[in-house]
Amino acid sequence: MRFLAIVRFTLEEAARRRVLLAMLLCGGAFLVLYAVGFHFLVRDLAGEKGAMATLTRQFVVNMFTIAGLFAVNFLMVMSAVLLPVDTLSGEITTGVLQTVAARPVARAEIVLGKWLGHLLVVWGYLLALASGVLAIAWFTAHRAPPHVPAAFACLALEAAVLVSLSIAGGARLSTVTNGVLAFGLFGFAFLGGWVEQIGSFVNNDATRNIGTVTSLIMPTDAMWHLAAHLLQPPFLAQMRMSPFSMGPVPSAAMVVWAVLWIVAALASAVRGFRRRPL
Amino acid sequence: MTNAAIETRSLRKRYGEKLAVEDLSLTVRRGEVFGFLGPNGAGKTTSLKMLLGLVEPTGGAGTLLGAPLGDRATRAKVGFLPEHFRFPEWTSARELLRFHGRLLELPDTIARERAERLLGTVDLLDAAHRPLRGYSKGMLQRTGLALALLGEPELVFLDEPTSGLDPLGRRLVRDLIRAERDKGTTVFLNSHLLGEVEATCDRVAFVKGGRVVRERALAAEGEGVEFEAVLRASGLDADARAGLERFGRVLHDEGDEVRLSLASESALPEIARWVVERGASLRHLSADHVSLEDEFLEVMGADHRPG
Ligand SMILES: Nc1ncnc2c1ncn2[C@@H]1O[C@H](COP(=O)(O)OP(=O)(O)O)[C@@H](O)[C@H]1O
Ligand SMILES: [Mg+2]
Numbered sequence A: 001m002r003f004l005a006i007v008r009f010t011l012e013e014a015a016r017r018r019v020l021l022a023m024l025l026c027g028g029a030f031l032v033l034y035a036v037g038f039h040f041l042v043r044d045l046a047g048e049k050g051a052m053a054t055l056t057r058q059f060v061v062n063m064f065t066i067a068g069l070f071a072v073n074f075l076m077v078m079s080a081v082l083l084p085v086d087t088l089s090g091e092i093t094t095g096v097l098q099t100v101a102a103r104p105v106a107r108a109e110i111v112l113g114k115w116l117g118h119l120l121v122v123w124g125y126l127l128a129l130a131s132g133v134l135a136i137a138w139f140t141a142h143r144a145p146p147h148v149p150a151a152f153a154c155l156a157l158e159a160a161v162l163v164s165l166s167i168a169g170g171a172r173l174s175t176v177t178n179g180v181l182a183f184g185l186f187g188f189a190f191l192g193g194w195v196e197q198i199g200s201f202v203n204n205d206a207t208r209n210i211g212t213v214t215s216l217i218m219p220t221d222a223m224w225h226l227a228a229h230l231l232q233p234p235f236l237a238q239m240r241m242s243p244f245s246m247g248p249v250p251s252a253a254m255v256v257w258a259v260l261w262i263v264a265a266l267a268s269a270v271r272g273f274r275r276r277p278l
Numbered sequence B: 001m002t003n004a005a006i007e008t009r010s011l012r013k014r015y016g017e018k019l020a021v022e023d024l025s026l027t028v029r030r031g032e033v034f035g036f037l038g039p040n041g042a043g044k045t046t047s048l049k050m051l052l053g054l055v056e057p058t059g060g061a062g063t064l065l066g067a068p069l070g071d072r073a074t075r076a077k078v079g080f081l082p083e084h085f086r087f088p089e090w091t092s093a094r095e096l097l098r099f100h101g102r103l104l105e106l107p108d109t110i111a112r113e114r115a116e117r118l119l120g121t122v123d124l125l126d127a128a129h130r131p132l133r134g135y136s137k138g139m140l141q142r143t144g145l146a147l148a149l150l151g152e153p154e155l156v157f158l159d160e161p162t163s164g165l166d167p168l169g170r171r172l173v174r175d176l177i178r179a180e181r182d183k184g185t186t187v188f189l190n191s192h193l194l195g196e197v198e199a200t201c202d203r204v205a206f207v208k209g210g211r212v213v214r215e216r217a218l219a220a221e222g223e224g225v226e227f228e229a230v231l232r233a234s235g236l237d238a239d240a241r242a243g244l245e246r247f248g249r250v251l252h253d254e255g256d257e258v259r260l261s262l263a264s265e266s267a268l269p270e271i272a273r274w275v276v277e278r279g280a281s282l283r284h285l286s287a288d289h290v291s292l293e294d295e296f297l298e299v300m301g302a303d304h305r306p307g
Helices: A002-016 A018-046 A051-082 A089-094 A096-101 A107-141 A148-170 A175-201 A205-217 A220-230 A234-239 A252-274 B044-052 B073-077 B093-103 B108-121 B137-149 B167-183 B194-200 B238-246 B265-277 B292-300
Strands: B004-015 B018-029 B033-037 B059-064 B078-081 B155-159 B186-191 B203-208 B211-217 B227-234 B249-254 B257-262 B281-289
Touching (some): A002 A107, A002 B093, A018 A107, A051 A107, A051 A148, A051 A175, A051 A220, A051 A234, A089 A096, A089 A148, A089 A175, A107 A148, A148 A175, A148 A252, A175 A220, A220 A252, B004 B044, B018 B044, B018 B059, B018 B186, B018 B203, B018 B211, B033 B044, B044 B059, B044 B155, B073 B078, B078 B137, B093 B108, B093 B137, B108 B137, B167 B186, B167 B194, B186 B194, B194 B292, B203 B292, B227 B265, B238 B265, B257 B265, B265 B281
Parallel strands (some): B033 B186, B033 B203, B078 B155
Antiparallel strands (some): B004 B018, B004 B059, B203 B211, B227 B257, B249 B257
């Protein structure tokens, strides 16, 4: 199938490119630092005794695990935006796509093949780093957070949102504009998320609404918050104490919204690319 | 069902304010090597991209191998070498051919066998496993040629295939074009290198400012070729000058010099006799074969500046 040929070529390309290697080195360096930090944290906690100490220990270990995933989330965001950012725009500018598009392949297959190829790479990267964090938590503190598969699915959906955005931008914009736009939207959602968290902490409706609106425009932050919520033991999650979930928990409707958002971004990418002179 | 490989009517492409192709109407027959000639910026590449479906025409219509322009299935029967062959630098010639084999949905064994044969034809077997970023310009161009022929196309578009190639590379391209013609493939050659066109094409069209201004068959070896005669004589009166018209079209007539276009050299003795009988002193009379280059310059006119 021609679509699969594009997916495969995209995977081969990612495997040879330095961007991915650099991202992997960053991720590896982070995991080493994280393991060392976790080791010393657990050693310090072991010194404390008493009934409260067990609870504190559980809280701190869980928070530190989620903090590790928070960092992984950022690395994933970088890779999801940067890996596909110039795949369409760059290859349109240089003319690389001319020989490809002159084959009996639909423009939509080119766009979707590149999308899936990059998404698989980013998912692989996410899975490797996030599993690394959980493995470190397990081996140093013998603890694993709950709902891991569901939380990973949320992060995977967040990755898909970003890859789709980066591809859709590449079908219409220059590489630089596309990168700026993608990171800009992510930052916008990130700040919106914090405004929402703080707003709900002080019970301010207006700020809470700001958060909802930003999440509708760009659902990345909502997906992260949903994942962070799922990863806390129920009693911690209900206390709303953790820095990762002070605010309202994004609803299941938000997941559906993220899926629709991806479909819309892909439709826009296909439409933009179909009419591009190559 | 038309028997033409390419047929277009008033194809037009506008980029914003810029009219890249004004009115492209032409017919290319199956099995011929067609030269599309014109200066830089004449709209050759844009025309070709419209035929290939890479660029959507602003107006007009056409068919490729009997199917409307942009038809996807037809592209399996079409090969293409872009003007500036660009490529993913990380891949090797062999991998690139494999990838395109998959895009053509060729069975694996056939794709592999064809790729190796073509790599041999374009003399790239030694380098086929190395990344393209280390290739010379000529090697890249040869990779592009192999890619263009991978689908064993019925119609091949070559956009300036020899620009930037050394004489050996040019020879290779020329041989490939001839081999394709012998197989019955239609070749559409964009070029401003006239010697190359003269050596390979059956028919040519001259494009200027996005329209075809002349279209003609290239004669095989000596038949129907035009000559240009140069005559210098003193004492040529108006009568004598007017009388020259019957030998051929007067291209230039000023002072002592007259230039004429002739169908053949055999008219020269008669011209000499005519001039001498009119009492003029003939000082010089010669005839030269008009090359495609002369014709090109004539067609493009004096208003054309180097592009
Ligand atoms: N993508 C484009 N956007 C704007 N103008 C273009 C574009 N492509 C070509 N042109 C213009 O159209 C004209 C014809 O270009 P082209 O088809 O490349 O000519 P040729 O191949 O004969 O040199 C040129 O003036 C060129 O600048
Ligand atoms: Mg050109």
